[in-house]
Amino acid sequence: MGQVDLDFQPTVPVFDANVSLGRRHNQRVSVDSPEGTLSEMARAGVQRAVVYSPHAVNFDSRDGNNLLLETIEPHVGFVPQFVGNPTFDNLDEFSSEVAELNIRSVRLAPIPHKYPFQDWIVGEWLEWMESENLPIWIDAPNVDPAELHAVVKSHPKANFLLAEVHYAHLPWAIPLLKSLPNTYIELSRFVSVDGVNRLLNLIGGKRILFGSRFPESSMAPQVYSLHLNDLSNEDLTAICAGNLERLLGLT
Amino acid sequence: METPVIDFHAHIGNWGRHRVNGNIERYIEIMDHAGIDMACINCIFLGDARIANDRVAEIVAKNPARFVPAAFVTPHYPDEAISELERAFYQLGMKYLKIYPDYYQKPNDHPDYFPIYEWLNEHKIPVMSHATYPFDGPDITVTERFRNLSVRYPDIPWILAHAGSSGPGQLAKEIREIRNIYLETCGSGAVKEAIENSVELVGSDRVLFGTDMPLLDARHQIGKVITADISDNDKRKILGGNTIKLLNISTNHTN
Known part of the structure; x- marks a missing residue:
């Protein structure tokens, strides 16, 4: 008979690297409020989450970032992430606001924001983020892989987290992670067979981060899966929270 | 907690284009990690159904306590289909038919499938199929398609694959009223x-746990059921109870 734990709760602290918060223009998601997000976090055993505004990715970064801050202000458990648009946002204003609000990461969205991810477009921004030790989140579907590889390689002191990596991205994402040590992977869509163990063998346990892609996906299944992967407690703790804390400079 | 856990939707073999290694020993280890007793396996990626079904039968023969065979036939060779169905179900002991219309570029209500369905209907054998296809026009919905098939072939239990991925959002509530519809997760x-939506749409008696191994990791797929906001009784049905009834099988594996 199959042995399953219907009352599962994680055995280590969990910090979600990939949650979007707020209403969308093109659909009504089942959870679009901070209260609903916190409720799901509690149910899944997730204590903290990096949150960004989907409006900032889909339409206007500045407007979305401000909406996010207003939304999360009274709540504990959210670590806000700003979305930047290097082809529209003013870098001086953006960097000042990031410093003032102690924002710890920036998400870039080249394809939704309709710019090539090339050094002559984003170089100045990346130099600033390198200097401030601000990690950069990029969703795998939102960037050209060849452009990403070239830019990451030319900015070895910047840390890039590749989010929402689906099995369709594996042909390029795995070689990219292997060849560039300043890259990290977020696991929300990385559900291919034995994927976590393969990653551990390939890049070690310090560049792998739990993320859920909530509310498009549920939080708990990947946490459950990680607990069944025969990971050492050190790797499980690092993947579920420690690596993200370190990347954000929160340790 | 102990409960029968049967994966209704799994495959075999290497999938080079998705960097998937189908090593069967590792496959069983992952089943053990996930708490899965048995997996219903198929091979649907070849043009020759006979070779595909033989590969499945060979693995089941070596691991009869862990795998349940599922059959495949191709609509592009209708002259071979019926004899292969007879061989698959009455010589190789297969339990249901899996079709993959996306891959074969024919929607599952194409007339080329009708002789296959007529045989299955006569023998009351279940069919699992993808529910929507990239080549579909806007003129038919998932619900309409399966209503039509269910009316035409009323003795086939129809299983809609991948309801746990994107299916429920594309299904109308009337799907509950369609005879013999099941959703796979x-x-x-x-x-x-x-999972919660699937239960709401058709009831927990008609939702079947599946993994898509070895493409997707069983530990994540079972996590979707284990962590769903439904009752423990519903989880037990979905994890294995419903499949045991549908396929009339028993588990004799002990994890």
């Missing part, structure tokens, strides 16, 4: 509340 999308 696997998918790379892990859409939030897919």
Whole structure:
């Protein structure tokens, strides 16, 4: 008979690297409020989450970032992430606001924001983020892989987290992670067979981060899966929270 | 907690284009990690169904306590289909038919499938199929398609694959009224509340746990059911109870 734990709760602290918060223009998601997000976090055993505004990715970064801050202000458990648009946002204003609000990461969205991810477009921004030790989140579907590889390689002191990596991205994402040590992977869509163990063998346990892609996906299944992967407690703790804390400079 | 856990939707073999290694020993180890007693396996990627079904039968023969065979036939060789169905179900002991219309570029209500369905209907054998296809026009919905098939072939239990990925959002509530419809849970999308929505759409007696192994990791797929906001009784049915009834099988494996 199959042995399953219907009352599962994680055995280590969990910090979600990939949650979007707020209403969308093109659909009504089942959870679009901070209260609903916190409720799901509690149910899944997730204590903290990096949150960004989907409006900032889909339409206007500045407007979305401000909406996010207003939304999360009274709540504990959210670590806000700003979305930047290097082809529209003013870098001086953006960097000042990031410093003032102690924002710890920036998400870039080249394809939704309709710019090539090339050094002559984003170089100045990346130099600033390198200097401030601000990690950069990029969703795998939102960037050209060849452009990403070239830019990451030319900015070895910047840390890039590749989010929402689906099995369709594996042909390029795995070689990219292997060849560039300043890259990290977020696991929300990385559900291919034995994927976590393969990653551990390939890049070690310090560049792998739990993320859920909530509310498009549920939080708990990947946490459950990680607990069944025969990971050492050190790797499980690092993947579920420690690596993200370190990347954000929160340790 | 102990409960029968049967993966209704799994495959075999290497999938080079998705960098998937189908090593069967590792496959069983992952089943053990996930708490899965048995997996219904198929091979649907070849043009020759006879070779595909033989590969499945060979693995089941070596691991009869862990795998349940599922059959495949191709609509592009209708002259071979019926004899292969007879061989698959009455010589190789297969339990249901899996079809993959996306891959074969024919929707599952194409007339080329009708002789296959007529045989299955006569023998009351279940069919699992993808529910939507990239080549579909806007003129038919998933619900309409399966209503039509269910009316035409009323003795086939129809299983819609990947309801746990994107299916429920595309299904109308009337699907509950369609005779012999089941929803299977696997998918790379892990859409939030897919399991809860599936239960709401058709009831927990008609939802079947699946993994899509070895493409997707069984530990994540079972996590979607284990962590769903439904009752423990519903989880037990979905994890194995419903499949045991549908396929009339028993588990004799002990994890």
